[in-house]
Amino acid sequence: MATIDTHKPGFPEADDKKVPLWKRYHHGHHWRTADDEFDAAKIGIWLFLSTEILLFSGMFCAYALFRLMYPESISAGSSYLDWRWGGLNTVVLLISSFTMANAIRCVQLDRQGWAKINLIITWLCAALFLVIKLTFEYIPKWGEGKRPGVLFDYPYAEFAHEPIWWGIYYVSTGIHATHVIGGMALIALLIYRQAKGAYGPTHYTLMEGVGLYWHIVDLVWIFLFPLLYLVH
């Protein structure tokens, strides 16, 4: 039996190198149990997710505001968006949400191979989301002159306040895309750590946290898509 120093928090060295990293994990001493540490981390993540929800609710409120003030411009601007690209992006993010949840499940069952595959698919779906958004939505529209505020240059606009619509569109989807990029960085970190065997049935706190964050990113898109693309 390998001697494991259980009194140092974190991942202490073990005599037997074949013991995976997650098995050697010991929770910090200021916690009664590892469960307490996990639960506390979860509460912290949920508090952070509350702030994220409130951040995006500001943009939803801006949408409601400008829709009430300039209904024709918002409606006309919305008709420029192609729901098929938005729908494809929605499907891509839903799949990535599923694979993220599945990755956590695999780690809970100590199926490291499947966990790695699921994490990589999640990351690829996120990248695909960004590629679709950039290639088929942002770049063509920006080139046509459909830009926010003073940058607006589209010669066939019908209503006076369409630049405001483009401001709403670019800011809300842009901040969402920024969150996707941040999520991709975190998932890449997870892939790296998981390859080292850091996550297992008794320790997967970071995976849980990033997973919760990724689901909020998906949740925000679930609301953004009908609001921007489908409401006419």
Place this chain on the structure above:
Amino acid sequence: MSNTQPHVYNPADPHGFHEGEGHHGHVIVPWQILIGVLMALFFFTALTVFQSQFEKFAAHEWGWQIPGWVNIVLAMGIATIKGTLVVMYFMQLRYDKGINIILFLFTLFAVWLFIMFTAIDLTGRGHITDWRAGEIIPGGAMNGVGQGGSSLANDRLKGDLEGISNTPLYLAVKESFKEEYIKEHGLAAYEHEIHSHHADHGGPEISTAQVSRSREGLTPGLFSTGAWQNLGDDHSDHGESHADEHAADAEHADDGHNETENNDAGEH
């Protein structure tokens, strides 16, 4: 979890470092539920797209006039269902401790407050309350036309309180105060109050340390330093020549701090 069982001392773990490590309350969501939720999400995505495109198609082809709020309510309703599924099963809030559920629901409540107050403000902006409104004359009442854009600030600078004293709100409040006073003290007392100016009794209209005088209107001289007096008069034009105004200013420039209402009433 650990607090519900009575504590038993374990000599192998005297400090209790490893208490509770036996039970792991982490729920493992079965893959069937995950796949089921994913399929449900796909279905609702298709549903919301179909609903939106169908409404457009029906309006275009058959001329169905569906009110706009239906579209928004349906879209947001379906989005809420999808969001609930994601939160309950992918984020495992269904199997989670109460505190996380409370946090999440409270956040939604905060969002609702945010949007509700904004919406109340926005949708109520066109509404004119009767007792606040002035008389509505087609073409406008020409308030401020030909007076150099006289504003309330200018009225105060000139000591002219007519602008305030004529609004329906001011008059209505004054009227209601009068009725209250008469109801409580009788008409005779009211008449006595109205007609007994303190100035007639030889005392000043101004409060002193011994007696306080209630007044109507603004403090005289509140806005008048020498410079302010000049500035206020320059912006307004009552048809008098500028020479007259400057003369009047020069006269009263020194009285800035001692002006009373009588002086102000007499000036213009």
